[in-house]
Amino acid sequence: MQVVRGKRLVEFEAAALEALVAQHDRVLIDVGTGDARTAYRIAKSAPERLVIGVDPAWRRMEKVSNRAMSKPAKGGLGNLLLINSAVENTPPPLHGLADEVLVQMPWGRLLHGVVTGETEVCAGLRTIAAAGASLDVTVGTSIWRPPVPRDIQGLPELTREYVDERLSQRFAEHGWRVEDAGVVDDVVRSSWSSRLGSSKDERVFGIRAVAVSPVGGAASGDL
Numbered sequence: 186m187q188v189v190r191g192k193r194l195v196e197f198e199a200a201a202l203e204a205l206v207a208q209h210d211r212v213l214i215d216v217g218t219g220d221a222r223t224a225y226r227i228a229k230s231a232p233e234r235l236v237i238g239v240d241p242a243w244r245r246m247e248k249v250s251n252r253a254m255s256k257p258a259k260g261g262l263g264n265l266l267l268i269n270s271a272v273e274n275t276p277p278p279l280h281g282l283a284d285e286v287l288v289q290m291p292w293g294r295l296l297h298g299v300v301t302g303e304t305e306v307c308a309g310l311r312t313i314a315a316a317g318a319s320l321d322v323t324v325g326t327s328i329w330r331p332p333v334p335r336d337i338q339g340l341p342e343l344t345r346e347y348v349d350e351r352l353s354q355r356f357a358e359h360g361w362r363v364e365d366a367g368v369v370d371d372v373v374r375s376s377w378s379s380r381l382g383s384s385k386d387e388r389v390f391g392i393r394a395v396a397v398s399p400v401g402g403a404a405s406g407d408l
C-alpha cells in the first residue's frame with residue numbers, strides 16, 4: 186500500500202495499518218480526497234477517528250501530507266493517512282475497514298461511477314466498507330447546466346426520481362441500501378464545495394446509503 190509522504194510515495198505495511206486501526210474508535214475513508222484538506226480537517230476535529238484519504242492523483246495531497254507529518258504544534262496529526270489509489274483498485278488492507286465512506290464532489294471515473302451505479306466504482310466503495318458503514322456522496326448539480334462539459338454530456342442528472350427509479354437498484358446490487366437522496370443544505374466543507382459555493386445558484390445533491398449484503402447477485406468485487 187502506497188502512502189503519501191510529502192513529495193514521495195512510501196510503502197506502508199498492513200501490520201502498521203492494523204496497529205493504527207487498533208488505536209482508534211472508527212475509520213473514515215474519504216474517496217477522491219483531492220488535496221485532502223477535508224480529510225485533514227475531519228482528522229483534526231476527531232482524534233478518536235482514523236481518517237484515510239484515497240486518491241490516484243496523489244501529488245495534490247503533498248501539502249496536507251507535509252502538514253500532517255510536522256510536529257503537533259505545527260499541525261501534525263497521527264490519525265491521518267493519505268493513500269495513492271483509485272477506488273476500483275484499493276489495496277487489500279483497506280478492505281472492510283471503513284465505518285464511514287465519503288465521496289465529495291467527485292469527477293471523472295468516480296463521478297460517472299456513482300451517478301450511473303457502475304459496477305467497478307460502486308463495488309469498489311463497498312469493498313472498503315464494513316457491514317453497516319455509511320456512505321455519503323455529494324455532487325454539485327451545476328455540472329448539468331449549460332454549457333454542459335463534454336465529460337458530463339449524456340450522464341443522467343441526479344434527481345430524487347432518478348435515484349428512486351434507477352440508481353437505488355444499482356446501488357443495492359452492489360451492497361448499498363440508499364436511505365436518503367436529495368438537495369442538501371449542510372454540505373461538508375471541502376476545497377471543491379467551497380469553490381462551487383461561490384456560485385449562489387449551486388445546489389448540491391446528496392445520497393446517503395448503508396452497507397448491506399448485495400441484492401440480486403451482481404458481481405461485486407471481492408465481497
Ligand SMILES: C[S@@+](CC[C@H](N)C(=O)[O-])C[C@H]1O[C@@H](n2cnc3c(N)ncnc32)[C@H](O)[C@@H]1O
Binds near residue numbers: 293294377
Ligand atoms: C473535484 S475533486 C474533489 C476533491 C475533494 N473531494 C473536494 O471536495 O475538494 C474530485 C477528485 O476525485 C478523484 N477521482 C477521480 N476518479 C477517481 C477514482 N476512480 N478513484 C478515486 N478518486 C478519483 C480525482 O482525482 C479528484 O481528486
